[in-house]
Amino acid sequence: xxxxxxxxxxxxxxxxxxxxxxxxxxxxxxxxxxxxxxxxxxxxxxxxxxxxxxxxxxxxxxxxxxxxxxxxxxxxxxxxxxxxxxxxxxxxxxxxxxxxxxxxxxxxxxxxxxxxxxxxxxxxxxx
Amino acid sequence: xxxxxxxxxxxxxxxxxxxxxxxxxxxxxxxxxxxxxxxxxxxxxxxxxxxxxxxxxxxxxxxxxxxxxxxxxxxxxxxxxxxxxxxxxxxxxxxxxxxxxxxxxxxxxxxxxxxxxxxxxxxxxxxxxxxxxxxxxxxxxxxxxxxxxxxxxxxxxxxxxxxxxxxxxxxxxxxxxxxxxxxxxxxxxxxxxxxxxxxxxxxxxxxxxxxxxxxxxxxxxxxxxxxxxxxxxxxxxxxxxxxxxxxxxxxxxxxxxxxxxxxxxxxxxxxxxxxxxxxxxxxxxxxxxxxxxxxxxxxxxxxxxxxxxxxxxxxxxxxxxxxxxxxxxxxxxxxxxxxxxxxxxxxxxxxxxxxxxxxxxxxxxxxx
Numbered sequence: 001x002x003x004x005x006x007x008x009x010x011x012x013x014x015x016x017x018x019x020x021x022x023x024x025x026x027x028x029x030x031x032x033x034x035x036x037x038x039x040x041x042x043x044x045x046x047x048x049x050x051x052x053x054x055x056x057x058x059x060x061x062x063x064x065x066x067x068x069x070x071x072x073x074x075x076x077x078x079x080x081x082x083x084x085x086x087x088x089x090x091x092x093x094x095x096x097x098x099x100x101x102x103x104x105x106x107x108x109x110x111x112x113x114x115x116x117x118x119x120x121x122x123x124x125x126x127x
Numbered sequence: 128x129x130x131x132x133x134x135x136x137x138x139x140x141x142x143x144x145x146x147x148x149x150x151x152x153x154x155x156x157x158x159x160x161x162x163x164x165x166x167x168x169x170x171x172x173x174x175x176x177x178x179x180x181x182x183x184x185x186x187x188x189x190x191x192x193x194x195x196x197x198x199x200x201x202x203x204x205x206x207x208x209x210x211x212x213x214x215x216x217x218x219x220x221x222x223x224x225x226x227x228x229x230x231x232x233x234x235x236x237x238x239x240x241x242x243x244x245x246x247x248x249x250x251x252x253x254x255x256x257x258x259x260x261x262x263x264x265x266x267x268x269x270x271x272x273x274x275x276x277x278x279x280x281x282x283x284x285x286x287x288x289x290x291x292x293x294x295x296x297x298x299x300x301x302x303x304x305x306x307x308x309x310x311x312x313x314x315x316x317x318x319x320x321x322x323x324x325x326x327x328x329x330x331x332x333x334x335x336x337x338x339x340x341x342x343x344x345x346x347x348x349x350x351x352x353x354x355x356x357x358x359x360x361x362x363x364x365x366x367x368x369x370x371x372x373x374x375x376x377x378x379x380x381x382x383x384x385x386x387x388x389x390x391x392x393x394x395x396x397x398x399x400x401x402x403x404x405x406x407x408x409x410x411x412x413x414x415x416x417x418x419x420x421x422x423x424x425x426x427x428x429x430x431x432x433x434x435x436x437x438x439x440x441x442x443x444x445x446x447x448x449x450x451x452x453x454x455x456x457x458x459x460x461x462x463x464x465x466x467x468x469x470x471x472x473x474x475x476x477x478x479x480x481x482x483x484x485x486x487x488x489x490x491x492x493x494x495x
Contacts, residue, residue, distance in 0.1 A: 035159060035162055035163060035353075036162050036163060036164045036165075038164075038420065038442045039419060039420055039442070041419070041473075057471065059419075059420050059442070060163075061163040061164060061353060061357060061441060061442045061444070062158070062163065062353055062441075064420075064422065064471075
């Protein structure tokens with residue numbers, strides 16, 4: 001449920017580091033808590049993302065949640081496929097359900113994020 | 128979960144089915160099992176069951192029962208003169224504000240059963256019971272009455288199978304006594320989904336048996352409050368607490384059809400008649416968004432100016448767009464009027480739509 005090659009934050013986002021670019025999405029736990037995702041509001045390419053600040057919003061039938069960026073940098077790609085298929089966030093949160101790619105200002109920023117074991121322990125303590 | 132919340136007699140069934148439970152009107156209630164959209168579609172295409180045991184039931188009887196209710200509720204009881212008939216009606220205050228919306232069933236000779244919203248049970252009880260005359264008896268049956276809704280195009284075939292060959296299906300808005308398996312029930316052909324179906328009253332002690340009997344049919348899906356809300360909003364059915372409350376009158380709410388100004392005096396009549404004379408200043412309308420989802424409290428704009436707030440708002444699983452209701456000035460209430468909804472940081476185009484949003488259901492087919 002929480003792939004070990006990813007890093008996590010306590011707002012239930014995951015990041016996948018490739019070079020100095022991270023792909024960001026929400027975790028299995030987050031999508032399960034939200035229920036069926038019906039709308040994802042994402043920023044534009046070229047916008048800036050700031051660690052701890054919101055970069056978008058996600059809506060299920062019942063609720064709206066903010067999306068928080070775990071890292072700082074320039075947004076270099078946005079998953080426009082979620083406009084027509086927001087359910088990918090539920091069906092494939094670590095694959096087709098990705099949200100944005102950020103070119104890191106400081107690649108060491110990822111080091112402070114949680115490992116899959118630590119994130120799973122955090123989720124268990126929350127539940 | 129909060130310990131002070133009450134449980135319905137089906138609580139253990141919900142937990143066993145893996146429902147997500149939330150607080151609602153003082154009860155711990157299932158908001159969803161498999162998922163809101165899946166449950167919604169099950170009701171539109173097959174059948175679903177809902178735990179509505181939290182609703183309040185009052186039995187009102189005696190030689191004065193008719194006069195008593197006729198003087199307090201807005202609709203005309205003469206429309207349900209025959210035992211077994213029922214109607215949607217309102218309880219208003221002296222200013223015409225809507226205290227609650229409810230269904231009154233003519234359940235027997237000199238006897239009515241009224242079903243009220245869980246959140247308003249005490250308010251309704253206090254308002255009604257303090258006005259009881261010597262020839263009327265009122266009993267709060269809520270804690271010993273179970274209520275399960277069975278809704279959807281396949282609901283009636285399931286009902287027939289459980290009720291046996293001799294069962295005579297009640298007409299829309301009628302109520303009959305029956306036995307489902309061995310469980311004594313009242314079968315009311317009513318609901319809150321826009322689909323054909325029934326609401327089944329039974330003793331709380333048999334509610335779990337009834338629930339399991341209904342779910343033994345593979346075409347029946349357990350449904351939570353989440354799907355109940357999307358289903359009712361697609362039909363434009365008002366929800367007390369969001370679409371209607373003491374701050375609005377029945378005419379502004381588009382519920383004039385549940386008010387009889389000609390039947391004689393009733394609580395709130397004078398105020399409602401005054402509003403009828405000049406026409407309501409504001410009206411509840413259906414609103415369909417071009418993009419995004421409106422939630423209760425979001426601002427409604429016309430030509431850049433705020434003209435109202437969203438009352439109910441959700442995602443429509445049938446139409447796959449955001450749908451909402453809201454009060455706007457009467458001049459902006461015509462279908463087709465362009466509005467805007469402020470969805471947090473964005474302003475989204477929306478259109479006033481005729482209610483219901485969804486017209487092609489098993490109920491519309493049955494009534495056609």
